[in-house]
Amino acid sequence: MKNYNILTLLTVTAFLFFGFTAPLPVSASSAPEAEQAEPEKGPNRGRILRDGDFAVELAIFETGVPPEFRVWVTDVGMPVSPDKVDFSVQLTRLGNVIDDIKFRVQSDFLRGDLEIYEPHSFVVTIVAKYQGQTHRWEYDNFEGRTQIAPDVASAMEIETDIVGPVTLHQTIPAYGRLSLPANATHNIAARFDGVIKTLLVQQGDVVKQGQVLMTVESNESLKPYQITSPSDGIISEQYANIGEPTGGKVLLRLTNTAQFLAKLAIYPQDYTKIKVGTPVTIKVEGDDRQLKGKIEFIEQKVRDDQAKLVWVTLPNTNSSLVEGSFVNADIEVATIQVAVAVKKVGLQGFRDFTVVYAKVGEQYEVRMLELGREDSQWIEVLGGIELGTAYVTENSYIIKADIDKSGASHDH
Template structure:
């Protein structure tokens, strides 16, 4: 037995069902209408990110194709469930937080209308869909926010995310040159004993750090013994001559002796003083003291603080006065020497900054060019240049091969950002730009770059606020959003 349902109950049920579906599918979208359009959104919950509108019996479904390389807006108009494309006129205007509006026309493709232009990423925009059908028209609004990263002030502070305004910058032109670490010749000494003799003791060894004045070797030298004996004899003669002079001076004043005797004593005193002074300076030139105990003992001392890099002395070995028995180098600074081609010599100038990077391990240092050679080798057709490199930790060792980046000049560019601001998003360089919808990964075209800065040719405007540091954190958040959507 059939039971008649009151008309009022059927109306309430239908309205309730329609309202439930609408809220479920379009809670995040905004819609509006104008003119005589019946802008009543319905829902198709089975299809994600689909907009559905009604206009004078025409059902209009809108979706964005998910082809990353050629995303387009697709319209599926129908009447009573049957596709209808003839007589349907659609135009869409996309307004992005960044950039100018994009107007789309539609062409028929089977039972659908497809936008005549691709929609570039990021898909963050407000859309106005203008539909005309059988003399009726309506404008429907919806939005897409795929890829906008929203961060709180606390997240910004925790991640140390800093913003900056896009503007002009400088690109440092870098010249890459091969180089080699060498001793600083200005702080390297080949130590010679300056006296011949036999080595008695060598208290130091290769690689040892020594202080200025530290004993390097003890040498028994007959030459030194003769010099010290000469000084002792000269000093005794000087003392005797001084006594004789004082005696003759006193006798002459008392009119006891002749003036000639007094003058002769004065001459002898001066000659003795000259002889003693000469003997003393000869010892000083050898770096020896006037010791009266061990006349033949010579202590060879370090001329300055440094590291012993060569040693050619062994106890019992006979050495000559000009033997190079030690090489000491102050390794707190070293030289990076570069070979510079004739074409590049004009860009390598004294005073310019250079960055030295080790070829064998991850270490770098900076210094300034202190020397550029005036000659070009006939065989190599290249000149030489030198950078003084600070080496407080002894990381740079002579003989190491290095890469030297020399600042060859500066180029002013109208728009530049820090290298850290640019991230690779879907294979394209992008900068996270601040907008009302959040931070948007804005694709950019980059140009020249240096170690810190990159030129932005297109995709970014002067004055736009962007993430200047730690932008990799936003890239990670964007990856999470993409994963959750999938």
């Protein structure tokens, strides 16, 4: 098992980003590891273990059955009847998880009574009793495992989380634009025709409800009267000036920008998934904020592209929203409680499996996952990792790169 110093960080970084493939420097608390010879294999593709003239072949068999141990025994090169041998295997997994495997006779071999679940990464301890003698072997059978010191893991910004229950928020994407509500614009005209005597605002001014905008001298009474603002807003258009007759025309246009409508397009395959009150998360182009709202109205007509428009009201809290801006949205269509879930950012590929890397102390090891439902951030786990397990989330690719470089094989 490797224990990296800070040079590892530099070398792994170079490998990941520049394709540098020089060997990683290794430091260990004991003598440097020697390159191990390939273990001797038997006729059943299992590992041969010898003690003098006595030998066993231990193989993981998985053709048509879940992976299980099978054992063939010889003495002085001759087959030994399996009923003459008392045989047991103990697997010590990461975190000191122990699997004790007993064996029964089947045909000319011994068959283990437990499934050898993934990962096949453990210390193997074997005891065989034959003709009054006890034979014992122990060896490491590690795969998908590495060791990284805490200071190096911190420097690499490797982050972890704990496997636990999660609420999934499943969404569908939608796109649209910002519009002003129908009641956002007011056309301001004189109630009685006359001449504008004072004009107290101009285009671009922000005004409050009830604020005096201008005075007009009536043509009939020759008395001045005031025109006030019907709401808060901005003078978005100015069509008249002091001294001009009102002439029954629009003098000012007032626009209230306190709220906007996000009008989102929903296509036929998603019609049945939406309803009034459905939560929506919206991002406006050019704005990093996530805005929250709910569907308040569903138009009962479709556009030429068969999309329905749904409306979501957004408060313009910092006056940053602009009419016509493009928006994208996630419409929540299901909320699901799941008992076990992991963050999708931590997922990696290992052999034919999707995995995360469990963390135990300074060691990291693959956990092959059976996956279920998901949302944008989380994915349900149906099997392969236990509740409460620490696992790598951010920068899990560093663990993958290190394990891939180690070249540990899947030894059966």
